[in-house]
Amino acid sequence: MHKYEKIWLSFGTVSLAVFLLILLVSALHGGHSPAASGIETIHPEHVLDDERFANPGLYESDDPDYDYDLYFVASAFRYDPAEVEIPVGSRVKVSVATTDVIHGFQITGTNVNFMVEPSLVSNYTYTFNHPGEYLVLCNEYCGIGHTDMTSIVKVVE
Amino acid sequence: MTENKNHEIHEDDSQVETHEDHDHDSLNLKGTFLMVMALGGTIVVGWVLAFLLFMSRM
Ligand SMILES: [Cu+2]
Numbered sequence: 001m002h003k004y005e006k007i008w009l010s011f012g013t014v015s016l017a018v019f020l021l022i023l024l025v026s027a028l029h030g031g032h033s034p035a036a037s038g039i040e041t042i043h044p045e046h047v048l049d050d051e052r053f054a055n056p057g058l059y060e061s062d063d064p065d066y067d068y069d070l071y072f073v074a075s076a077f078r079y080d081p082a083e084v085e086i087p088v089g090s091r092v093k094v095s096v097a098t099t100d101v102i103h104g105f106q107i108t109g110t111n112v113n114f115m116v117e118p119s120l121v122s123n124y125t126y127t128f129n130h131p132g133e134y135l136v137l138c139n140e141y142c143g144i145g146h147t148d149m150t151s152i153v154k155v156v157e
Numbered sequence: 158m159t160e161n162k163n164h165e166i167h168e169d170d171s172q173v174e175t176h177e178d179h180d181h182d183s184l185n186l187k188g189t190f191l192m193v194m195a196l197g198g199t200i201v202v203g204w205v206l207a208f209l210l211f212m213s214r215m
Binding site: 005007015 | 182184186187190193194215
């Protein structure tokens with residue numbers, strides 16, 4: 001075999017091994033929820049019957065792992081609430097449910113970025129350490145009003 | 158007719174492909190090597206940048 005072939009085949013083999021190792025570690029330790037466990041389901045037509053989503057917004061939490069629960073309802077083509085204030089430095093569990101089709105939920109400039117699927121309550125826990133105004137946007141194409149589907153998160157002192 | 162033709166090629170030793178014909182040691186693979194490593198490097202750099210972006214937003 002050519003010397004160069006040995007080099008790039010080794011490079012490729014090592015990359016594959018590293019990738020599989022990362023996959024294994026993240027599957028076991030990344031806080032991933034396998035499809036059959038750790039998920040919460042909700043009927044898309046009865047999202048607003050749930051008291052958390054009937055009055056979405058920021059609520060103090062009883063859970064010692066985070067300070068606030070933040071609930072959002074996503075629907076074509078808006079988010080409720082349209083604007084929310086979060087005290088700087090607080091750890092927030094963001095939970096979002098959709099009443100219709102698949103939407104996205106991205107708080108720009110943060111790692112809060114996930115899909116919102118009908119019949120699932122999607123969530124992500126994040127610490128808001130930097131004050132400012134953050135745009136929330138839908139990054140899953142959901143219809144004609146998709147581009148106007150936004151909200152604002154204000155992280156305040 | 159086709160069968161006949163194949164048969165003829167195998168009978169003629171000069172046309173049989175041997176291991177020596179595929180020996181890569183004598184080939185100049187410098188350009189291939191550079192392109193393979195450049196592509197691999199681009200993928201690795203892209204991965205590292207995405208990871209650093211994720212970490213900076215934690
Ligand atoms: Cu949407």
